[in-house]
Amino acid sequence: MPQANQLAHRDVLTTCPYCGVGCGVKASLQGGELSSVEGDREHPANYGRLCVKGSALHETLGEHGRLTQPRVDGVEVSWEQALTTTAQRLKTLREQYGNHTIAGYLSGQLLTEDYYVANKLFKGFLGTPHLDTNSRLCMASAVVGYKRAFGADAVPCNYEDLEEAELIVLVGSNLAWNHPVLYQRIKVAKERNPLMRVVVIDPRVTDSCEIADLYLGIKPGSDAYLFNGLLVWMAQRRKLDTLYLERHTEGFEEALEVAHQTAGSIAEVAAVCDIDPERLETFYYWFASQLHVVTLYSQGVNQSSSGTDKCNAIINCHLAGGKIGLPGAGPFSITGQPNAMGGREVGGLANQLAAHMDYHTPGALDLVSRFWATDHLTPTLPDGPGYKAVELFEAIERGEVKALWVMATNPAVSLPDAARVRAALEKCPLVIVSECAAHTDLLPYADIVLPASGWSEKDGTVTNSERRISRQRGMLPPPGEARHDWWIICEVAKRLGFSEAFSYSHPWEIFDEHARLSGFENGCENGPENGVDNSSIPGSPQRLFDISGLIGLGLEGYNALTPIQWPVTSASPRGTARLFEDGIFATSNRRAKLLAVHPQGPEQELSAAYPLRLNTGRIRDQWHTMTRTARAPRLMNHRAEPFMDVHPDDALAAGVDDQGLAILSSVTGEYRARVRISNAQRRGEVFVPIHWTDCFTKQARSSALIAGIIDPLSGQPESKQGAAALMPLPTVWQATLLVADGVTESSPWCASDYWARIPMQGCQRWQLAHTEQVDDWLAQLANWLPTPASVWSQDIVGGRLRAASIENGRLRWWLMIGPPCELPGLAWLEARFGDEVLSDKHRRRLLAGCDDGAVDAGPIVCSCHQVGQVTIANAIRAGDISIEALGARLACGTQCGSCIPELKSLIEEERPNARAKQTPNTEVA
Known part of the structure; x- marks a missing residue:
C-alpha cells in the first residue's frame, strides 16, 4: 500500500533547467508523480511567466529513454564495480603518464555543487588543469570581455533594468526564441512606457524584431566596426560622459584613437556593416542621447574568432557614456545555459582556479591549496591554465590526454569540426561519460557509462544571468540505479584516496x-x-x-x-x-578599462567553392541536443525536421525549392535538411539550427560544418560565421512512416539518403527520402517491418502508396509514399496509435489518415495550445484580425507568448482576405 504522504498533493518551488533566465517553477506532485508545472509568481526572474519549454517540463519525465545502470566496456555492472574501475583506470593512467594526461569536460546543466566537487577533484587533487566546460562554446568571450574591462567576470545589470531602460539594444540575440520570458518582460515594459525604444541588431530578421523600433541587419561579424563607430560618433558629437571617464576609467584615448582608424565616419561603418547610413545614425543618436541604455548581447556576438573584442567594443560605449551602474543601464550578457554562471563561480573553465580566482590572481594558488589542504596529498595545484574545449580535443587527438570524463554534455555534437572530435574520442584510451539519457551521439565512444540524475531529481543551486542564485530542488527519486553527479564524483574521489576531502553527505x-x-x-x-x-x-x-x-x-x-x-x-x-553603482571596479586600480578594439572579419573565408555565409542558432521549442525537449511530443511540432533558411535568390541560384531537400557542405562536413525559403535571410547567407543529432536525423549536425577556429583570448569557437555551399539532394521518392512504440528495435529504413525521426505520442514519425527507386514497395515494407500491410492503396504510375498494418485490432504502422505536403494533419493518426482496438469507422478512414470531412490544422504555430497555421488563418479570414481576438477564439498567444510574432505575420498575410465582423444592433444607413 502506498503511504499517505506519497499520495498527497504537494507543490515544490524549483528552477527551470533550460536557458540562463533562471525562471522559478512551481511543480505540483500528486501520487508521487509530477503532474503539472507553472511559473513561480514570487520568483523575481520571471514572476510566474514560463516559455513553452518550461511549461512542458512535466512531459519530459519518466524512465523511458533513461540510463539506469552503470556500464563498463559495454557490460552492465554494479555501482561498486563501476566506481572502483573508474578510479583504478584513472589512477593507472595518471601514474603512468602524469597528472596532465587526465581531463574533464563539464556542462552548464550541472548544478553548482556538482561543478564544485568536480573542479576540486580534477584541479585540487588529481592535479590537472584540463577541466573545461561547454560554457566555453557560448559564454567565454563575454567572460573575458567583462574581466578585461571590470577586472572580474561580473554582470553589472539585473532584469529590473530591462523595465527601467529608455533604450534596449539587442545584439546577436534572438531573445524572443532563446530567452522568451525576458522578451515578454521587455514587451510588457514597452507597452507600459511608450517612450521606450528597442533596437535589434542581427543579420536575420527574427521574431525579436516584432517589438523593434529600429532594425539593423548588419553583415555577419561586423559588430565591432559598428560599436567602434558609435564610440567615434559619441566623441565627435560631444556625447561622452567626460567626468565619468576621468574619475572611473582608463584607456579611453587609445580606444578612441583605434576606433577612429577603423570606423571614422558613418559612411565607412555603414559600408562595412552593409546597412543604411541613415538608420545607422539614428541608432547612434538614440544611444548617445539616452542615459538609461541596456545592451543585451549573446551568442551572435560571442561565437566569433574575435568575440571578446566585440564584447569590449560594446562595453567601451557604455563606459564612455557613463551608462553603467545605474537603473536601466549597462552591458548585459545573457547566458545560454541554466548554470553557466554557477560553473564559472566555482572554476569550471580551464583558465580558472576556483571562486573567481585565476591562476594569475596573486596568491590564489597558495590560498586555494591551503583551503583545500591539498599539499599532503598531491605535489601542488596546477601552476597554469589547462586546455580550453577545442584545444582539449586536439590534445586528445595528439595523444597528450589519455583520459576524459564528460559530464552532462555531448561534445560529439556541439563542438566544431565534429568529425575530428569523434576521431579523437575514438582514439582516447579512457572515456568516462556521466549521462542521464540512454541514447546520445557520445555514448558509443564511452568505456565507462555512469547513469546520472536529471531535473526533478537533482538537488542544489544554479546561478542565472543576473547573478541570482536559486535552488533547484529534487522532487522525485532517480530511476533505476541513476545517482547524483556530486555523489558519483565524490565516490570516485574516495576510491582514489581522497576520502577526507570528499566526505559530503548532502x-x-x-x-x-x-x-x-x-x-x-x-x-x-x-x-x-x-x-x-x-x-x-x-x-x-x-x-x-x-x-x-x-x-x-x-x-x-x-x-x-x-x-x-x-x-x-x-x-x-x-x-x-x-554592480559598480559607485564607479569602483574590481581592477587593481579600481578603474574600469576601455580596450582598443581592432575589428576583424570572420576567419572562415568565403570562396567560389563555399560562397554562402553560414549562421547557426537555436529554435523556439528545442534545447541543445534535444535529449530533454524531444521527450515532449508537442515541442516537436513547431519545427519537426532539421531545416535551412535560404534567401530566395540563393535558392534560385542553387536550384533548390521551398520544402525540398538540400545539402550544405563545407571544408569539414555536410548537412542535409529541408529548405525554408525566407526573405528574413540576407542574400548570400544561410541559417541552420544546432539541435539535431545522429539520434534524430541523418547528417544534420550543424557542428559538422563549422571549422575549429577560436577566439585566441577566450577559446570560444567561431560558430556563427562558417562558409558553405548549397546544392539540391536529388531524391526520387519521399515517405512518411509512423511506427508504434516498441514495434521494432532496429530501423532499417535509416539506410535512406535522408531521414528524420520525430517522436510523437505512442509512435515515432519518420520522414524518409532516397535517391534510388524502389520497385516493389510492399516487398520493401516486408523487409523493413515485422508486421505485414493490412490495407494499402497504390498508384504505380504516380509513384504513390498508402499502407497500414493492424495487428490484434491495434494500429502498428502507417506509411505514405509522397512528399510531406500531401500529408493529412497527423493528430488523428497519432490518436489512433493509442486506440486499444480500432473501430470500424477508423479502419475505413485509415488510408485517408483523417476523419471524413476533417480539416488539416496545418503546421503548429502555438505549441502551448497546439493551434495550427490553417486554423489560425481561417479565424483571421472570419474576422479575428487581432492578437486578442485570436486568443479569445483559439487561446493561441495567451500562455508563453512566443508565438505572437508568427500570429502577427499571419494577420498581415491574411488581412486582405478577412471579412468584417458584424456588430450587433448596428444601424445600416
Whole structure:
C-alpha cells in the first residue's frame, strides 16, 4: 500500500533547467508523480511567466529513454564495480603518464555543487588543469570581455533594468526564441512606457524584431566596426560622459584613437556593416542621447574568432557614456545555459582556479591549496591554465590526454569540426561519460557509462544571468540505479584516496564549503565598496564574487534558500542587485578599462567553392541536443525536421525549392535538411539550427560544418560565421512512416539518403527520402517491418502508396509514399496509435489518415495550445484580425507568448482576405 504522504498533493518551488533566465517553477506532485508545472509568481526572474519549454517540463519525465545502470566496456555492472574501475583506470593512467594526461569536460546543466566537487577533484587533487566546460562554446568571450574591462567576470545589470531602460539594444540575440520570458518582460515594459525604444541588431530578421523600433541587419561579424563607430560618433558629437571617464576609467584615448582608424565616419561603418547610413545614425543618436541604455548581447556576438573584442567594443560605449551602474543601464550578457554562471563561480573553465580566482590572481594558488589542504596529498595545484574545449580535443587527438570524463554534455555534437572530435574520442584510451539519457551521439565512444540524475531529481543551486542564485530542488527519486553527479564524483574521489576531502553527505555541505571559499581571505567585503584597498596583503586578493553571507545555512536554511544575487556578504546580507553603482571596479586600480578594439572579419573565408555565409542558432521549442525537449511530443511540432533558411535568390541560384531537400557542405562536413525559403535571410547567407543529432536525423549536425577556429583570448569557437555551399539532394521518392512504440528495435529504413525521426505520442514519425527507386514497395515494407500491410492503396504510375498494418485490432504502422505536403494533419493518426482496438469507422478512414470531412490544422504555430497555421488563418479570414481576438477564439498567444510574432505575420498575410465582423444592433444607413 502506498503511504499517505506519497499520495498527497504537494507543490515544490524549483528552477527551470533550460536557458540562463533562471525562471522559478512551481511543480505540483500528486501520487508521487509530477503532474503539472507553472511559473513561480514570487520568483523575481520571471514572476510566474514560463516559455513553452518550461511549461512542458512535466512531459519530459519518466524512465523511458533513461540510463539506469552503470556500464563498463559495454557490460552492465554494479555501482561498486563501476566506481572502483573508474578510479583504478584513472589512477593507472595518471601514474603512468602524469597528472596532465587526465581531463574533464563539464556542462552548464550541472548544478553548482556538482561543478564544485568536480573542479576540486580534477584541479585540487588529481592535479590537472584540463577541466573545461561547454560554457566555453557560448559564454567565454563575454567572460573575458567583462574581466578585461571590470577586472572580474561580473554582470553589472539585473532584469529590473530591462523595465527601467529608455533604450534596449539587442545584439546577436534572438531573445524572443532563446530567452522568451525576458522578451515578454521587455514587451510588457514597452507597452507600459511608450517612450521606450528597442533596437535589434542581427543579420536575420527574427521574431525579436516584432517589438523593434529600429532594425539593423548588419553583415555577419561586423559588430565591432559598428560599436567602434558609435564610440567615434559619441566623441565627435560631444556625447561622452567626460567626468565619468576621468574619475572611473582608463584607456579611453587609445580606444578612441583605434576606433577612429577603423570606423571614422558613418559612411565607412555603414559600408562595412552593409546597412543604411541613415538608420545607422539614428541608432547612434538614440544611444548617445539616452542615459538609461541596456545592451543585451549573446551568442551572435560571442561565437566569433574575435568575440571578446566585440564584447569590449560594446562595453567601451557604455563606459564612455557613463551608462553603467545605474537603473536601466549597462552591458548585459545573457547566458545560454541554466548554470553557466554557477560553473564559472566555482572554476569550471580551464583558465580558472576556483571562486573567481585565476591562476594569475596573486596568491590564489597558495590560498586555494591551503583551503583545500591539498599539499599532503598531491605535489601542488596546477601552476597554469589547462586546455580550453577545442584545444582539449586536439590534445586528445595528439595523444597528450589519455583520459576524459564528460559530464552532462555531448561534445560529439556541439563542438566544431565534429568529425575530428569523434576521431579523437575514438582514439582516447579512457572515456568516462556521466549521462542521464540512454541514447546520445557520445555514448558509443564511452568505456565507462555512469547513469546520472536529471531535473526533478537533482538537488542544489544554479546561478542565472543576473547573478541570482536559486535552488533547484529534487522532487522525485532517480530511476533505476541513476545517482547524483556530486555523489558519483565524490565516490570516485574516495576510491582514489581522497576520502577526507570528499566526505559530503548532502549538497548543502558542498554549498557551504563553496561559500566559505568565496570569502576565504577575501578583502572584497571590506574592500572596494568601502574604499579599503587590501590588494597588497599577501595571500589576500580582493574578489568581487563573495557569498560568505550564506555560510552556515545548515540543511534547514539551505532547503529554505530563496533567490538571491551575489555578492552576499555581511555588508550586503540580502544580496546585491546592481554592480559598480559607485564607479569602483574590481581592477587593481579600481578603474574600469576601455580596450582598443581592432575589428576583424570572420576567419572562415568565403570562396567560389563555399560562397554562402553560414549562421547557426537555436529554435523556439528545442534545447541543445534535444535529449530533454524531444521527450515532449508537442515541442516537436513547431519545427519537426532539421531545416535551412535560404534567401530566395540563393535558392534560385542553387536550384533548390521551398520544402525540398538540400545539402550544405563545407571544408569539414555536410548537412542535409529541408529548405525554408525566407526573405528574413540576407542574400548570400544561410541559417541552420544546432539541435539535431545522429539520434534524430541523418547528417544534420550543424557542428559538422563549422571549422575549429577560436577566439585566441577566450577559446570560444567561431560558430556563427562558417562558409558553405548549397546544392539540391536529388531524391526520387519521399515517405512518411509512423511506427508504434516498441514495434521494432532496429530501423532499417535509416539506410535512406535522408531521414528524420520525430517522436510523437505512442509512435515515432519518420520522414524518409532516397535517391534510388524502389520497385516493389510492399516487398520493401516486408523487409523493413515485422508486421505485414493490412490495407494499402497504390498508384504505380504516380509513384504513390498508402499502407497500414493492424495487428490484434491495434494500429502498428502507417506509411505514405509522397512528399510531406500531401500529408493529412497527423493528430488523428497519432490518436489512433493509442486506440486499444480500432473501430470500424477508423479502419475505413485509415488510408485517408483523417476523419471524413476533417480539416488539416496545418503546421503548429502555438505549441502551448497546439493551434495550427490553417486554423489560425481561417479565424483571421472570419474576422479575428487581432492578437486578442485570436486568443479569445483559439487561446493561441495567451500562455508563453512566443508565438505572437508568427500570429502577427499571419494577420498581415491574411488581412486582405478577412471579412468584417458584424456588430450587433448596428444601424445600416
